[in-house]
Amino acid sequence: MQLHDIWFVIIAFLWTGYFFLEGFDFGIGVLTKLLARNRSEKRVLINTIGPVWDGNEVWLLSAGGATFAAFPEWYATLFSGFYLPLLLILVCLIVRGVAFEYRAKRPEERWQRNWEHAIFWTSLLPAVLWGVAFGNIVHGVKIDAHKEYVGGVLDLLNPYAILGGLVTLALFTFHGAVFASLKTVGDIRERARRMAGVLGLITAVLAVAFLGWTQADKGDAGSLVAMIVAVVALVAALGANRLGREGWAFAFSGITIAAAVAMLFLTLFPNVMPSTLNESWSLTVTNASSSPYTLKIMTWCAAIAAPIVMLYQGWTYWVFRKRIGTQHIAEAH
Amino acid sequence: MELALAPETMARWQFGITTVYHFLFVPLTISLAALVAGLETAWVRTGKQKYLKATKFWGKLFLINIAMGVVTGIVQEFQFGMNWSDYSRFVGDIFGAPLAFEALIAFFFESTFIGLWIFGWDKLPKKLHCFCMWMVSIGTVLSAYFILAANSWMQHPVGYKYNRATGRAELTDFWKVLTQDTTLVVVFHTLTAAFLTGAAFMVGVSAYHLMRKKHIKVMRTSLRLGLVTLVVAGLLTAVSGDSLGKVMFKQQPMKMASAEALWDKAAPAPFSVFSYGDVAKGHNKVAIEIPGLLSFLAHNDFSSPVPGINDVNKSEQQKFGPGDYRPNIPVTYWGFRWMIGFGMTSFAIGLAGLWLTRKKFWLAPGLRTGDEEPPHLALTKNRTLGARLTKWYWRLAFVTLGFPLIANSWGWIFTEMGRQPWVVYGVLRTRDAVSPGVTQGEVITSLVVFTTLYAILAVVEVKLLAKYIKAGPQELSESDLNPPTKIGGDPTDADRPMAFSY
Numbered sequence: 086m087q088l089h090d091i092w093f094v095i096i097a098f099l100w101t102g103y104f105f106l107e108g109f110d111f112g113i114g115v116l117t118k119l120l121a122r123n124r125s126e127k128r129v130l131i132n133t134i135g136p137v138w139d140g141n142e143v144w145l146l147s148a149g150g151a152t153f154a155a156f157p158e159w160y161a162t163l164f165s166g167f168y169l170p171l172l173l174i175l176v177c178l179i180v181r182g183v184a185f186e187y188r189a190k191r192p193e194e195r196w197q198r199n200w201e202h203a204i205f206w207t208s209l210l211p212a213v214l215w216g217v218a219f220g221n222i223v224h225g226v227k228i229d230a231h232k233e234y235v236g237g238v239l240d241l242l243n244p245y246a247i248l249g250g251l252v253t254l255a256l257f258t259f260h261g262a263v264f265a266s267l268k269t270v271g272d273i274r275e276r277a278r279r280m281a282g283v284l285g286l287i288t289a290v291l292a293v294a295f296l297g298w299t300q301a302d303k304g305d306a307g308s309l310v311a312m313i314v315a316v317v318a319l320v321a322a323l324g325a326n327r328l329g330r331e332g333w334a335f336a337f338s339g340i341t342i343a344a345a346v347a348m349l350f351l352t353l354f355p356n357v358m359p360s361t362l363n364e365s366w367s368l369t370v371t372n373a374s375s376s377p378y379t380l381k382i383m384t385w386c387a388a389i390a391a392p393i394v395m396l397y398q399g400w401t402y403w404v405f406r407k408r409i410g411t412q413h414i415a416e417a418h
Numbered sequence: 419m420e421l422a423l424a425p426e427t428m429a430r431w432q433f434g435i436t437t438v439y440h441f442l443f444v445p446l447t448i449s450l451a452a453l454v455a456g457l458e459t460a461w462v463r464t465g466k467q468k469y470l471k472a473t474k475f476w477g478k479l480f481l482i483n484i485a486m487g488v489v490t491g492i493v494q495e496f497q498f499g500m501n502w503s504d505y506s507r508f509v510g511d512i513f514g515a516p517l518a519f520e521a522l523i524a525f526f527f528e529s530t531f532i533g534l535w536i537f538g539w540d541k542l543p544k545k546l547h548c549f550c551m552w553m554v555s556i557g558t559v560l561s562a563y564f565i566l567a568a569n570s571w572m573q574h575p576v577g578y579k580y581n582r583a584t585g586r587a588e589l590t591d592f593w594k595v596l597t598q599d600t601t602l603v604v605v606f607h608t609l610t611a612a613f614l615t616g617a618a619f620m621v622g623v624s625a626y627h628l629m630r631k632k633h634i635k636v637m638r639t640s641l642r643l644g645l646v647t648l649v650v651a652g653l654l655t656a657v658s659g660d661s662l663g664k665v666m667f668k669q670q671p672m673k674m675a676s677a678e679a680l681w682d683k684a685a686p687a688p689f690s691v692f693s694y695g696d697v698a699k700g701h702n703k704v705a706i707e708i709p710g711l712l713s714f715l716a717h718n719d720f721s722s723p724v725p726g727i728n729d730v731n732k733s734e735q736q737k738f739g740p741g742d743y744r745p746n747i748p749v750t751y752w753g754f755r756w757m758i759g760f761g762m763t764s765f766a767i768g769l770a771g772l773w774l775t776r777k778k779f780w781l782a783p784g785l786r787t788g789d790e791e792p793p794h795l796a797l798t799k800n801r802t803l804g805a806r807l808t809k810w811y812w813r814l815a816f817v818t819l820g821f822p823l824i825a826n827s828w829g830w831i832f833t834e835m836g837r838q839p840w841v842v843y844g845v846l847r848t849r850d851a852v853s854p855g856v857t858q859g860e861v862i863t864s865l866v867v868f869t870t871l872y873a874i875l876a877v878v879e880v881k882l883l884a885k886y887i888k889a890g891p892q893e894l895s896e897s898d899l900n901p902p903t904k905i906g907g908d909p910t911d912a913d914r915p916m917a918f919s920y
Contacts, residue, residue, distance in 0.1 A: 131920045136536065139533055143526050146492065147526070149495050150518035151518045153499070153518065154518040157506055161853075164496055164498075165501075165853040165856050166855065168856055169863065176871060178492050182488060182489040185920060186485035186920075187482070187882060189920050190482070190882055191882070234855055378590065379589045379592075382515060383518060394526045397531075401530055401533060404542065404905055404906060407906065
């Protein structure tokens, strides 16, 4: 295994971490409209992710930075090629961060309501768009001999990619509902569980269609295994949810996300961004990667930093392990 | 018209706007994190309530500010790929590494521990809670360091070789990128300027409350902390700025020549304080100059020759082929002056404040009766400055709050514009760095979207800051005064409301 293969795995790992973690906080954002019945329930939901969403988002920045450093060609083609969708994602992430921090900073109802709308839309849109983006990456896009994306925005909105977007939306919302039932008490916990049951079924239908399509199109034995793991974990998550084993349900919905992301990256390898115009124009781990020296330094950095990050982020979840309910929510300050 | 809307121009405007905007928040974040951590440490060590009140008050302003810093920072990482894809291809091997290091080492630190700090008031023992703020502070400093290492490489590329086969610059010595003199001096200068910014902010807000005779205990402490920091940071900013200037004279003579609008070689070279006329076309109807000072800034003596714009342009033409290697002279000339002028004015106002509030005057038993007495600035031991003059100092100090922000912005504009037409000095031209596949429409869309969004957010942020500044420090609650002694809080108060919630 060469360094650029290792970096392919590390980037897959960073995206997995990102979708696992920000997946549930996107889901919570969407659920503020689907699940919460009143203002204080909305606040309960938002506060379940309050201490952690910011740390979750850094997984994206790490994935982006790592791609820039390890596969500059991939970074350049991807972000200049998917220009407008990425712009929309960035706008969402900006507004979303501000919305969480500023929502409770003024008492006026209109102020808070506006930020609540913002939280819903800026959680929903990226949840869809990341799926669309990955659908296109896996499926391949119009890349010319100079490694430039030459398609338009509408090329990105093909049925396969849109299905991918629906899958991530459903999966993240399901993951969020499971998280909500794990982190709350009282009435909202019960409703979160019931909603997770429904969302899980929708997710299962969409995910089986999307992953099956992927498998039929690009799959091999490895991706088939990953797909089976994803589907089994999803069923297990649904079962655990029904039995009220919320911790297990969350672990399994997390495994579903991890296995699905793994499957996408397995079908991608050794490409990082296949070209639909000419197979030999595809970006691969070899023609898109940095020099071995850079990769070596980066490997040292990741090998030392990543476990430490996981340790202290894990500790955060431990510190805030208690469930919260409407009675815990103090007046805003 | 066509030229004005060229993708390169649009992309540069976008980069300029998003970066300068981002950098309004960064210096405040860096310095306030450390100052809040310092105040919280004072509370942990002394148990005095005024420190806890101050920690919470400044902490809140810090949070409003860091939220914007964080979200605008996300754009910074991605727009290299969006608008500058050929730049990313050419330098990703080098430039990407410090960015990735920043995310993995610094940004995770900052964002994780800030969550612990915000929500941890009733979940963490106070020492551990204070520790979290120090972690945030370390994160912000590390973050600045990695980004400035990346930027310094663009100013003065080292530790790389050009690979003809791949057509890109490749890293050969990462240690050199992290430790070259440009990086170290720029980090020093940026951090000192950051502390100048946060200190001026603290002084300004404290002065506002003292003028209105409110929250005197907390604000007096904050004022003194701010003033001391302002003066120390101001001095160090000047010292570090001087070292940075000397490095620049060596590495980017064109930037320094255009900072002075010095057209032809001079020995001794004067420092131009102000000039009226056309700086873009060689001087000048009115010029106020300090003889020999530029020579001193460049070489530490008052007579050495300093090359002018025309000299450097000629030598660069010989080196890199025909072309115009001059940056925009008025922008660099005035940017340099606004940076120094606004920075040093804040320093001077801080110095005056420090003298006016000396312990033996301000706190002299003859001049006050109790802790909550509104302060009069003392001129001498026996005579106060008078209510009106005192008020004027508070006003001046309040206005000063914005000066370092202007200085910082012009500092960056000067640094980045002064490097043009190069994006990587002497290696890659800006016009060769833009994304070839991105259309004019796309760049204009994103420029308009970001500018509009940032403008709206600026209004929101300023209003919110104003509200919380006006409100002043809050009274402490029961849970503030009895922080938990165990991680996760005490099991007996499971149903207690959270100390902080969104």
